[in-house]
């Protein structure tokens with residue numbers, strides 16, 4: 001099982017900000033911005049290129065839920081979403097996840 005599957009299963013502890021049937025939002029263990037969260041679909045798949053209709057629905061769900069959590073996450077002033085895909089992007093966990101970054105003016 002990958003590290004995010006273990007987090008989803010509760011086998012590795014995490015600071016959970018939100019959970020529903022399809023995804024969780026947790027704090028990143030090594031924050032790269034003042035506020036840094038990870039939105040993780042519960043189903044394991046690594047890349048957007050592995051997306052089928054069900055997975056596309058899950059990604060859509062994540063993208064519509066994140067703005068609904070904006071205030072709760074302390075991101076009233078804005079935020080940045082990042083999805084690393086593969087080696088050149090530096091993807092280290094091969095379970096799709098959306099980085100949510102903010103809480104400060106982010107350098108490009």
Ligand code: 5GP
Nearest residue numbers: 003014026027028029030084090091092093
């Ligand atoms: P990637 O480089 O794959 O896009 O991002 C993986 C992210 O997962 C990194 O920002 C890293 O800090 C985070 N991460 C890795 N292992 C854990 C963990 O066990 N718990 C949490 N909360 N975050 C993790």
Ligand code: ZN
Nearest residue numbers: 002005044095
């Ligand atoms: Zn996984």
